[in-house]
Amino acid sequence: MLVILGLMLFALLCPWRNLPTNLDTLLKSLWRLSGPVAVTWAIFVLVLIGTAAYAILLLINHLGTVGTDTDHLRQIILAIPVLIAALAGLIALPVTLIRLHYTRRQTLAEEEGLITDRINAAVLGLGAKKTVKFEDSDRKIVERTVTNIEVRIGSLLALGRLARNNLDVHVQVMQILVSYINANAIVLRSDSPTTRSSPAPFTSSNTRLDVQTAFDVIGDRTADQVEQEKIESADKPSTAFVIRNALLIGVNLDDKNLSNLKFVDCDFSGAHIGTDLSDTEFVQCDLFHASGIFLGKSKMVAKCLIRGSSTQLKYALDPDELVNNFVSGTIANLSLAVNLEPPSHWMHEGTPYTLLKDAWEAWLLVETG
Numbered sequence: 001m002l003v004i005l006g007l008m009l010f011a012l013l014c015p016w017r018n019l020p021t022n023l024d025t026l027l028k029s030l031w032r033l034s035g036p037v038a039v040t041w042a043i044f045v046l047v048l049i050g051t052a053a054y055a056i057l058l059l060i061n062h063l064g065t066v067g068t069d070t071d072h073l074r075q076i077i078l079a080i081p082v083l084i085a086a087l088a089g090l091i092a093l094p095v096t097l098i099r100l101h102y103t104r105r106q107t108l109a110e111e112e113g114l115i116t117d118r119i120n121a122a123v124l125g126l127g128a129k130k131t132v133k134f135e136d137s138d139r140k141i142v143e144r145t146v147t148n149i150e151v152r153i154g155s156l157l158a159l160g161r162l163a164r165n166n167l168d169v170h171v172q173v174m175q176i177l178v179s180y181i182n183a184n185a186i187v188l189r190s191d192s193p194t195t196r197s198s199p200a201p202f203t204s205s206n207t208r209l210d211v212q213t214a215f216d217v218i219g220d221r222t223a224d225q226v227e228q229e230k231i232e233s234a235d236k237p238s239t240a241f242v243i244r245n246a247l248l249i250g251v252n253l254d255d256k257n258l259s260n261l262k263f264v265d266c267d268f269s270g271a272h273i274g275t276d277l278s279d280t281e282f283v284q285c286d287l288f289h290a291s292g293i294f295l296g297k298s299k300m301v302a303k304c305l306i307r308g309s310s311t312q313l314k315y316a317l318d319p320d321e322l323v324n325n326f327v328s329g330t331i332a333n334l335s336l337a338v339n340l341e342p343p344s345h346w347m348h349e350g351t352p353y354t355l356l357k358d359a360w361e362a363w364l365l366v367e368t369g
Helices: 002-013 023-033 036-063 070-126 149-165 167-184 209-219 223-235 319-323 330-335 353-367
Strands: 129-135 141-147 241-244 261-264 280-283 300-302 305-307 326-328
Touching: 070 149, 070 167, 149 167, 149 209, 167 209, 167 223, 167 241, 300 319, 305 353, 326 353
Parallel strands: 241 261, 261 280, 280 300, 305 326
Antiparallel strands: 129 141
């Protein structure tokens, strides 16, 4: 009986022209309808049907004896309004349910519009700039337009809250965050990584705070958000989060959730990457001066510049995969299989960084054709 009533309620809640024709979609719709609200409506319908049935049986039982006993007449008089009220409730019920259905649709549309407005407002904030005044060498007051980091950070955090509270827009927000990193991953440093022969003391202060905040928002994703990404990527294979050509020098990715991210042509000098990389890809990245990174547990590492240290090669890469990268160091040689010679493009442990960098870039040109 409850199943039949549930089907009746579903049919009333959905316009006939929008009824699902696929059985799987129908079952999912019925499942979404279940819950306290559906149970309450089912009980209400049962009460109305029971009241109407009782009034009808009461009338049938007393109509034949109305002339012999005034008590029967009294029962008939009492049953008629009960029957009318029950029938009125059953007639009004479909109209009420349809009205509730359209009210719910209108509410959802308003909520979606509000979320869209909030996303648009946050995106506008990502491009915020401000005018600052300063004194130049001639002691003249000049004005300059600079990035408004404070407003941008607020917008990034707002996008993070929206994505966490509304899984339907999570992938869209992720694409916005990745695009922002690709467009703004500029470090504040005094020297170029190509001029260093040894690791420099880069810290998180070398990275723009808004770019670090974008990574913080991405890294704080919940399991439900990551699962939503996988669901949508199955429907849309083109959905990918690729950070490309980014200077990520000094960025702090420790304990961040980097699932479903792919880094291509990125410079991680001085970056901290002490986190789970089982679902993260690195292609043609400079990882030489990155710390805390265990490449052996990453999803893919290809054509990257790697320092053959015990830190980077902990849980070492597969020998075939290791050969497909540009490595220096004796520990890297020990990570290979016994019968596998180090490839010719590998370099000695004491090779200056500038030479390594130039040799790696030349090797990439050959490998990529």
